[in-house]
Amino acid sequence: MVVEVQAPSTGPTASPPPLRHRPGLTLLFALTSFVGASLLFVVQPMVARMLLPHFGGSASVWSTSSLFFQVLLLGGYLYVHLTTGRLGRRVQPVLHLGVLLVPLLVLPVALPQLGDVTSSPVARLLWALALMIGLPFVVISTTGPLLQRWYSWTGLQRSEDPYFLFATSNLGSFGGLLAYPFLIEPFLRLDQQRTWWSWGFVVFGLLMATCGLQALRGARASVAVEESRSEPLPAAPSGPRHPAPTGRTVGWWLFLAFLPSTLMLSVTSHISTDVAAIPLMWVVPLAIYLATFVVAFARGEREPGPWVLRLAVVIAAGAALVSLSQNALPIVARLGVDLVLLGAGAYAAHARLAATRPHPDHLTRFYLVVAAGGALGGLLNGVLAPMFFDRVWEYPMALAGMMLLGLGTGARPRGRYHPAFALALQSLALGVALLVIGKVGISWGAERGWPLLLVVAAAAVLAAVASLRPGALAVAVVGALVVAEVASVGDLYRDRTFYGSYRVEQIDDKRVFVHGTTVHGVEITGPGDPQPISYYGPRGPVGELFAALPAPDHVAVVGLGVGTFASYVGAGQELTFYEIDPEVVRVAENPELFTFLSSTEADVRQVVGDGRLSLQAEAPGSVDLLVLDAFSSDAIPVHLLTREAFGGYADALAEDGVLLVHISNRMFDLEPVVAAAADELGWSTLVGEAEGTGDELSSTWVALAPDRASLGTLVEHPDWRSPHEERVAWTDDFSSVLSVLDVS
Incomplete structure (x- = not known):
């Protein structure tokens, strides 16, 4: 991001006499x-x-x-x-x-x-x-x-x-x-x-x-x-005529x-x-x-005006509430809050800069x-x-900075107590209120379908507070965010890399791997071999596909997660995971966190690198089942869904091979994109959907094959259907997420 900064004139500068109008x-x-x-x-x-x-x-x-x-x-x-x-x-x-x-x-x-x-x-x-x-x-x-x-x-x-x-x-x-x-x-x-x-x-x-x-x-x-003047010009003052900024x-x-x-x-x-x-x-x-x-x-x-700064503080406080709400609001609402926050905060800062x-x-x-x-x-x-x-x-640091913009715009604490002590008491009370509203109230309201109403009502209260005590509100917001982050319970692991922020949580008897705001793998802890659940359960599309096909000799999976696919293969089978982030490999291979990889008898290997590029090293026709499951949080892996990418997958697959694509998404319908790529290759396509019951999460998968017979009994399975008629073709040179936006 680059923005060129130009400052309007505040007075004339020394310059030569104007020449003719040109x-x-x-x-x-x-x-x-x-x-x-x-x-x-x-x-x-x-x-x-x-x-x-x-x-x-x-x-x-x-x-x-x-x-x-x-x-x-x-x-x-x-x-x-x-x-x-x-x-x-x-x-x-x-x-x-x-x-x-x-x-x-x-x-x-x-x-x-x-x-x-x-x-x-x-x-x-x-x-x-x-x-x-x-x-x-x-x-x-x-x-x-x-x-x-x-x-x-x-x-x-x-x-x-x-x-x-x-x-x-x-x-x-x-x-x-x-x-x-x-x-x-x-x-x-x-x-x-x-x-x-x-x-x-x-x-x-x-x-x-x-x-x-x-x-x-x-x-x-x-x-x-100047040289033609008959009289010398008076000496120019040395240095700038205006004092340098402090x-x-x-x-x-x-x-x-x-x-x-x-x-x-x-x-x-x-x-x-x-x-x-x-x-x-x-x-x-x-x-x-x-x-x-x-x-x-x-x-x-x-x-x-003070109202500009106070409004920025209030919006920042509202954004903090949304951040504390544990994703109770729809993603469209959260993105809208982010953009409004950016507009208010950037304008307040730039206005003071100007x-x-x-x-x-x-x-x-x-x-x-x-x-x-x-x-x-x-x-x-x-x-x-x-x-x-x-x-x-x-992100919390940026919210804290926005609070600093509002300091000095409201009334200072008055009364019998020292101003600093009064500010601390007010901040503590507001911080507790923010935590209760954000962590408890909004999540509770989400169960009843009106968390946004709670955010609006809380923002109205915060607006009144900000007009009188912006300093207390600033400290409260920052404190609430810090407390909420530090006091996260059940975190067995946390890390941050170039590719995202990860954490492993223990929730009751489940160990959960989260990337950004999206669950990427779950394992039930206890005796015995780990069983696939979440998006990969035996009653969902993944389990149904493995049940419908003969055991594949070589399974390749783009996107490791916690290695759940290892539970579907055994002795004599080869399983290759392609994962771009080495830290994800370390998490999946750590038996103290997840045991899918350590408990399988299959020949498992991990290839660190982008899946699409790494697959080019595979011998043509060597993969019997290829799985695309490489979402980063909920973002679309656009470069994995283009026509050229599917051409590479076709080269790696055997003649009777099957390609399985995970397209679950909260905002976009990717079915038309995958269907268009299949049509380009002349492949058969089936879409499997699971509503999610018990330990299994709702998910949508697309199975593609050069030969329809390779899809086995999925062709007649009641939970698998033909894709809808709509098609959206993506290429390496063109992809439009607006064409697949799903806000229903």
């Missing part, structure tokens, strides 16, 4: 600003989309990519700050004309070798991004501040106030951001996208070079005018830029984890983030600090959180 040149600078911002926002989802299949479709691809882009933006701003200040108007444009040629050495954009899949995915991803797009991106990232500085040197009309280019830059940002998921991705293949983007960079380079030449011409004309101000800028960045990435990660890791899911939060930025900086220098922007004398320093704050948000979400946290702490 609207064509002004339009040139505006057009260049537009093209540069468009390319900047198109390339981010494009390269992340190219890399997704190689990292298991993980939502962390976007947060790590965002960190990369933010660091490069910081480097670009630092380059502008140093070169314009030290080289001046007669040398800096010449330098940059040479810099524009360097990225041509690495174009067109291409996917590099990604290295060993067992190495650090963050390091591999950052290295791939650097090779793919590093040089072109850092050059384009200089465009916003550099074009404005150049224009101030041209002596053209409004050169003393070049900040109008801010509007064209934002227009280009929105254009590029929205064009990718709606105009580019649906109609251009990835190889076409990277080719056209590379040609776009060439056009941008020519426009930028033309602007640089105009800046040089204006600078030379200004020098000529360290406290710079720290406040850093925090106000950091908070929306980490909040946006946290919301994006939640949506990508529970919906789908695709560009459309990245664009929505980024568009909200960018919109709040633009609106805040268009307001002028006025501090936002109100404290400096005089243009210190404009480039302001750019640097804001870019550094955004990079810190990317560093926290993309690197530090997966490395040091065993759960998603950055």
